[in-house]
Amino acid sequence: MAEAPEDGEGGAEGVHDISEASFKAYWRENLTLMGVLLAIWFLVSFGAGILFRDFLDQFSIGSAPLGFWFAQQGSIYVFVILIFVYSALMHRIERKYDVDDDQG
């Protein structure tokens, strides 16, 4: 509760306003991050596992064709990573604009 709010009035409990410009910038950064991560989400599942599967199947990982592996294994691993990456990067963005929920 010690940090000074960027804009507006700071209340006793750390309640504060953020400017509309700051809110828009925060939201735009969030949307950009989401866009990038969702593009990866699409590429590993619909891309590697479905649309480009035949092309990728000429390569292999271990003894499994690569496209097939992405459809049944790889995409799921990437999904898990994507969520934790988003969680971490989003937290940074929120702190930058002082809208994080670290203290409720």
Next chain:
Amino acid sequence: MDIMGMSPTLFWTALFVITTFGVYIGIAVWARAASTDDFYVAGHDVHPVFNGMATAADWMSAASFMSMAGIIAFSGYDGSVYLMGWTGGYVLLALLLAPYLRKFGKFTVPDFVGDRYYSQAARIVAVICALFISFTYIAGQMRGVGIAFSNFLHVPIEAGVIVGAIIVLFYAALGGMKGITYTQVAQYCVLIFAFMVPAIFLSLQITGSPIPQLGFIGNAQDGTPLLQSLDTTLTELGFSAYTDGSKAMIDVFAITLALMVGTAGLPHVIIRFFTVPKASDARKSAGWALIFIAILYTTAPAVAIFARSNFIDTVNESRWSVEAANDPAARGDLGEGDTPAWFYNWRDTGLLNAEDRNGDGLIQYRADPAVNEVTQLDRDIFVLANPEIGGLPAWVIGLVVAGGLAAALSTAAGLLMVISSAVSHDLCRKVLFKGMSDTQELLVARIAAVAAVLVAIYAGINPPGFVAAVVAFAFGLAAASFFPAIFLGIFWKRMNKQGAIAGMATGLIVTALYIVHFKIGFSAAVIGVCALLAAIAFVVLIFGTKGEVGGTGRLLLTILAAGLGVTALLGPFGVLPGFAMGTADQWFLGISPEGFGSVGMALSFAVSIAVSVMTPAPPREVQDMVEEIRIPSARAHVGHAPANPAPAE
């Protein structure tokens, strides 16, 4: 070898089932719900990792546990739609929905839809969607419980369904979301242990690797690449290669998309993220949930390959013994080259059968039905029989049964919660009887849970035809109704109630019609039941939207309700027309009913946006609310220009 007069398998199964059930009941007594907050959202104080586990158990149903590996084993590449579809949705949840819905901070999905679209009509449409989706889903779970009981504990399906239902009811009605959450954590531990133990043993036996995910890409013990030799063997036997699918690419794409988006829109999954303390925890919790789910979902395709390879190796061209088939005592001295004992054991349950039709003394497993001698092969067999196929001790079989029951019960409990809160909170308190107190609401919630369980028991014992189409219905409808309404509600401030109602209704109706036409068929009886359900929905709409819908609108609704009611009443007199079920060559763009949710979703988005643009913008307070939910912190607010001074000034 009998223990207390029971065979070892029966003894261990009974022991595990009774012990785990005792644990669930104990947790329920410990985690009783005292307030509506406890009952609906577990007091908002569940740790993200625990919520992740509970979500995973809630999510993984009897079908995930028992059937999925088998479905993949039979369909090879085509099975990927379930693997990607039922995991990829969590990315959408974590990025697009969960944190914002948590910040919104209410109890249910219809709460959000009703408040965001400042409309009782929108709330009622959401309640109807939630109830329909959850009832389809819960009937399937209860059926799974009954089958598990009857196959392993030799009690009739009816008794199994009733015992399972009473257990779920006990902890759902007593503990609400709080009881359910902590029971689900325990159930996750049981089910994942039960799934992994046989999988690891099987992987060791077949590939020498203790990690099934590595076995998946590894070589068989004789050094040949596992997947390639499976492809070769299957092709020789007349099947299509394992790594080739038979579905069209557009259909694989559409099904995967519908399952992903549907997952993100399923109410029993969404409400789990209301239970964590804050928005950022909702994101983390979705990540943990996916880790816990991924453990099973990346193991299942490995189990599928092992089981299919193993089945062919041990059963195809094996010596069939009529004596062993008829007399369990003769199964002890079966040896190399004989049809294995587990095959005969499972034959007794009716899930598996073979017949030496050409009289050569051997069993031929072939794709061609004219020469295939494996006459019955249930897809669930690959998970259920794994412990015996792997020669594992009897206690492992008991464990697998307890795991399957844990999977079914945890999902059923989550669904029961949605049904009970939709009736008590959304329908009764927010629409029909606005003056209810918390105590009355809790009472109604518990009564609704009891009523829902009775319906689920009935549906589990006499499964209605639509249970077979549960995947298409639940995911298709969630994708086509909830997802667009919630997504646009968060990401597009301009989205208004007209757009939301039109979009949800279009998505729901078009998707439901397509699925019924191609999965069930519009027979006279089906038309009658649909008309009856629609008439009830309209009556609720008429009562619930007093003051919101004008005179002409109400008149129109009344006429529609009356027309549908009369249509339903005509049903028993046999005057309704019937239509033949649609066939695969009539599919829209070659998209199966399972994948049609994608089309319904696109349509719902298009209608929502078009109608919103043509009608007035939502009120200022609603637009401010959208800004508030986009900010995780409860302390920060968006300060507006003088037109809307912030309260602090």
